[in-house]
Amino acid sequence: xxxxxxxxxxxxxxxxxxxxxxxxxxxxxxxxxxxxxxxxxxxxxxxxxxxxxxxxxxxxxxxxxxxxxxxxxxxxxxxxxxxxxxxxxxxxxxxxxxxxxxxxxxxxxxxxxxxxxxxxxxxxxxxxxxxxxxxxxxxxxxxxxxxxxxxxxxxxxxxxxxxxxxxxxxxxxxxxxxxxxxxxxxxxxxxxxxxxxxxxxxxxxxxxxxxxxxxxxxxxxxxxxxxxxxxxxxxxxxxxxxxxxxxxxxxxxxxxxxxxxxxxxxxxxxxxxxxxxxxxxxxxxxxxxxxxxxxxxxxxxxxxxxxxxxxxxxxxxxxxxxxxxxxxxxxxxxxxxxxxxxxxxxxxxxxxxxxxxxxxxxxxxxxxxxxxxxxxxxxxxxxxxxxx
Ligand SMILES: *Cc1c(COP(=O)(O)O)cnc(C)c1O
Numbered sequence: 001x002x003x004x005x006x007x008x009x010x011x012x013x014x015x016x017x018x019x020x021x022x023x024x025x026x027x028x029x030x031x032x033x034x035x036x037x038x039x040x041x042x043x044x045x046x047x048x049x050x051x052x053x054x055x056x057x058x059x060x061x062x063x064x065x066x067x068x069x070x071x072x073x074x075x076x077x078x079x080x081x082x083x084x085x086x087x088x089x090x091x092x093x094x095x096x097x098x099x100x101x102x103x104x105x106x107x108x109x110x111x112x113x114x115x116x117x118x119x120x121x122x123x124x125x126x127x128x129x130x131x132x133x134x135x136x137x138x139x140x141x142x143x144x145x146x147x148x149x150x151x152x153x154x155x156x157x158x159x160x161x162x163x164x165x166x167x168x169x170x171x172x173x174x175x176x177x178x179x180x181x182x183x184x185x186x187x188x189x190x191x192x193x194x195x196x197x198x199x200x201x202x203x204x205x206x207x208x209x210x211x212x213x214x215x216x217x218x219x220x221x222x223x224x225x226x227x228x229x230x231x232x233x234x235x236x237x238x239x240x241x242x243x244x245x246x247x248x249x250x251x252x253x254x255x256x257x258x259x260x261x262x263x264x265x266x267x268x269x270x271x272x273x274x275x276x277x278x279x280x281x282x283x284x285x286x287x288x289x290x291x292x293x294x295x296x297x298x299x300x301x302x303x304x305x306x307x308x309x310x311x312x313x314x315x316x317x318x319x320x321x322x323x324x325x326x327x328x329x330x331x332x333x334x335x336x337x338x339x340x341x342x343x344x345x346x347x348x349x350x351x352x353x354x355x356x357x358x359x360x361x362x363x364x365x366x367x368x369x370x371x372x373x374x375x376x377x378x379x380x381x382x383x384x385x386x387x388x
Pocket of ligand 1: 201215335
């Protein structure tokens with residue numbers, strides 16, 4: 001694992017700000033006045049570049065957007081009030097009735113639910129779980145306008161060959177989008193591998209303290225502009241300036257937090273791999289045996305691993321429930337990426353068909369490794385597994 005020193009600089013530094021403040025000022029203003037009506041009209045004519053109204057641009061949010069674009073090596077970025085708002089904005093901003101979306105890999109549940117709703121507007125989709133480029137190519141349709149992937153994917157953390165799939169899409173004039181929430185820009189830069197758009201749920205590692213819900217889209221300026229005018233400005237799902245300010249604070253510690261998330265998650269995953277009650281561990285850092293990868297190239301895009309992974313118990317819902325309830329340090333909650341370790345299972349006891357549709361085993365348990373230290377977490381898992 002390595003973190004590019006340039007990325008550390010982007011995360012940590014504030015740049016010039018008024019009066020020598022070392023923290024980006026919070027501009028908690030909904031509107032911005034102009035010296036003349038004509039100047040206001042010029043601002044309104046290019047609202048993506050001017051501070052007119054905070055539903056469009058805001059100086060604090062703009063600093064965050066510049067940093068996220070720089071981290072992903074992208075041209076432009078827009079932030080949103082949640083990761084789902086960002087994903088919705090990509091779909092609503094770029095797709096037309098009659099278009100088809102191909103999802104590749106296990107996909108975040110609400111993203112697929114959103115795709116279901118888009119059927120009402122004439123947008124269809126399919127999901128492929130075979131990650132080889134040849135299998136993906138076979139699933140394409142003449143109407144496919146967008147390939148959407150996650151790598152590592154949701155719940156099973158399988159990685160795919162990002163560069164090969166981006167190239168395949170490009171050769172057929174199909175847009176690609178990758179949800180890069182798991183790796184963060186520090187550990188994977190999909191735009192440099194040929195992907196068109198990257199989205200983040202900033203609610204996870206980028207915020208890092210479980211106190212913000214936010215999202216971002218990064219990519220070429222013309223695409224981001226289209227998303228801005230067709231989706232962000234009209235749907236209004238903006239990131240509030242204060243939340244942008246909290247994210248700027250979160251970014252400053254992202255490199256140090258990720259180093260510990262990475263190290264401790266690998267330590268805990270290796271402990272689980274050796275435990276007799278654990279059938280399999282799904283963590284992309286453990287190599288192709290524990291976490292089946294479709295090819296050697298699949299992990300090539302990752303420059304490091306974060307703190308979210310899963311493991312499988314031999315039993316079903318009852319065993320899953322018993323283990324989760326036996327844990328004392330891990331908190332039982334949704335989401336991830338904060339300082340506190342979390343546990344959850346995709347198995348809710350009544351959704352086996354949904355799990356099967358994404359090939360997720362019923363005994364799966366997902367851990368988000370926080371910052372408490374690996375030793376205390378291993379002790380907790382050990383006592384809980386003993387009580388099964
Ligand atoms: C959490 C998450 C989202 C959605 O983000 P919200 O901020 O909760 O709307 C999208 N994709 C992935 C991979 C996530 O983990």
